[in-house]
Amino acid sequence: MGRESEKRGSLRLRAAGDNLGFALGACGKREGRERRGVLTLPHGRVETPAFIFCATRGAIKGVGVKDLRSLGVEIILGNTYHLMVRPGEEVVEQSGGLQKFTGWGGPMLTDSGGFQIFSLGFGSVTGEIKGQRHNKNSLIVKKDEEGVVFRSHLDGKRLGLTPERSIEIQRSLGSDIILVLDECTPYHVDKRYTELSMELSHRWALRSYEEFCRGESARESRGLCRQGLYGIVQGGVYEDLRLRSVDFVNGLPFFGYAVGGCLGGSREEMREVVDFSCEGLQEEKPRHLLGIGDIESIFHGVRCGIDTFDCVSPTRIGRHGWALVKGGERRLNMSNARFRDDQEVMSPWCDGECCRGGYSRAYIHHLLRVGESLGGILLTYHNIRFMTGLMEAIRKGIESGRLRDVEREWLEG
């Protein structure tokens, strides 16, 4: 009992800095609809545009929180699906929420859990699900109006997710930004399926919102931080559906929006979709683009008025031996023999631990060749600093009205 109240006490303490807001700042001459903002969240501020790094199972693979901070990271995300399966949201809640559980302490976002379940269900396993050993297509047992029943990828245990349950779990996880449950519409379906799927997602969004409101007062009465709920713009690649979805999310008092669902089969299609998804959204609310992290698309998204991005790519390619670099090559495969005797640091201009720590490309190459985990860790550091450096440069570019110059520097080197 003593221990229980002690835990509650620590939860209460953390509510002291409780606030939630988004403010847009001054920009230079604009090229498109780019914005310079600040997200104020219960666990800290996030300067936007920002990149959100993926701590899928509650950790950025191989990187501790002190290093994250020194690499300029301001916000990370956890995946509700992974965390509900293990350790279970009750363990996280008992630890004082995801921010405290992970030691990170700063702003966090959680998704609804839907993306992993549906992408597993349709067999398009994202690399997120690295530990999966079961049949790719067997996870979804049933999907209906109520929600989805699926099997855990870890032990096959039958689990259910409804809009209400997703919000409930995210409430226990306690992240700063949470998402409504949506159906992750696949690409190879027709417009009619996409429309029905969008309408289902809208009904689920409304139920998510209602559950969110019920929970907010419960959180408040327990002295817990507020959370910001994001609605999701659906509608696949169809402009008319996207516009309907924009109208729908504008009609509910969400804290912010995410652009989700199917974004198209090519980079060009994706950009169009982002463009017409963003155009009608209320200006004063933050917008997140789900799962996109390549540099060109980030510049495009920023010009469409996207405020935050997330993608596993920078950290994943890092631990698999690839370094993000400025210029046309975009990324270098550091396992390549050409780096065997390369005494240069990864990027001389970079102030990250990988480039300032005295590690040469030859050393990183060696570590990768002999399978020393430090090689992938140093490249993860590098790619994180690359992305936070890119976003810093983009923010400055927006402030000074020189975004085009920033783009040229980072894409052409």
Add this chain to the structure above:
Amino acid sequence: MGRESEKRGSLRLRAAGDNLGFALGACGKREGRERRGVLTLPHGRVETPAFIFCATRGAIKGVGVKDLRSLGVEIILGNTYHLMVRPGEEVVEQSGGLQKFTGWGGPMLTDSGGFQIFSLGFGSVTGEIKGQRHNKNSLIVKKDEEGVVFRSHLDGKRLGLTPERSIEIQRSLGSDIILVLDECTPYHVDKRYTELSMELSHRWALRSYEEFCRGESARESRGLCRQGLYGIVQGGVYEDLRLRSVDFVNGLPFFGYAVGGCLGGSREEMREVVDFSCEGLQEEKPRHLLGIGDIESIFHGVRCGIDTFDCVSPTRIGRHGWALVKGGERRLNMSNARFRDDQEVMSPWCDGECCRGGYSRAYIHHLLRVGESLGGILLTYHNIRFMTGLMEAIRKGIESGRLRDVEREWLEG
């Protein structure tokens, strides 16, 4: 050409702090033959007694050099066998030596390469050789007076090691302390075999020493740092052989000594061997005990007058989920379900990143359970700080004449 001379230039610069020495300091009332010393090496000072962490293939698994420094590490070791196989000593030399290649920049020791080759050859594969895929007993092709011919565990390539070649490789690697080549005598051989093996090792030690002297002037003429050569005390578990070996190493002007070869089949036997191996060694020279890292044996070794220890154990058990702790349990298996809801930090008294970084035992347990590499990395941090903290406490205990109290605190908790 320009680049080549630039490299040479950087090598020359590093010789500025070139010096080599060992000084014994004041002790309190002594319980045995324990000593408090300082090793002065070309790449920095090492307070002794000290623990040397194993960067087998040029990296402490999962830990960058900034973290090593902040965890109180003063000296690490690289394995000549691993480094000659990959990346090859010429790559390390071109990078300006092992200290620069690894980014560590501080004091380093390399072994002769013999231990890995012989332990592989006799089939008692140490966990060092994690990547080994070939037949355990196939590596040694030939062993004779000249040296040993073996196959690389990576690609089966035929390689040779003689006393001269080992010194030559260690000269290229450029570590501060290097070791003579010896035969690693197995345990299950008779006294006659042990005696012949010891005599062979003595002849190899002499040849190592002669090659070392030839090389020192070559290093000097290139403006490179000096290196300290350690002789190795052999003789297995036999006191008379050990005493002969002590006489032998005392007779050559080695910079220091290592106690090596077979130390016995039990902890008790090992302690006796360490005891009579150390007794006759010249007081003023540093002594290293090869491959021993359990806490009881460290206290025993310190009382025998050992100055430095090395062992893969603290870092290896860390990355496999075990935390070193004070007291009777010695180590905790953090994967155990009892830590699922444990909100305490690993060790409240510890100032290491794992314990001060806001990570609970429950979080570390979670990381291990889902296979997140950060779990093993945090425990590696923890065990490194545990060992550097232990050695700091031992040094203070020697200074104040209260070594027994320190031992009680760390072994009984």
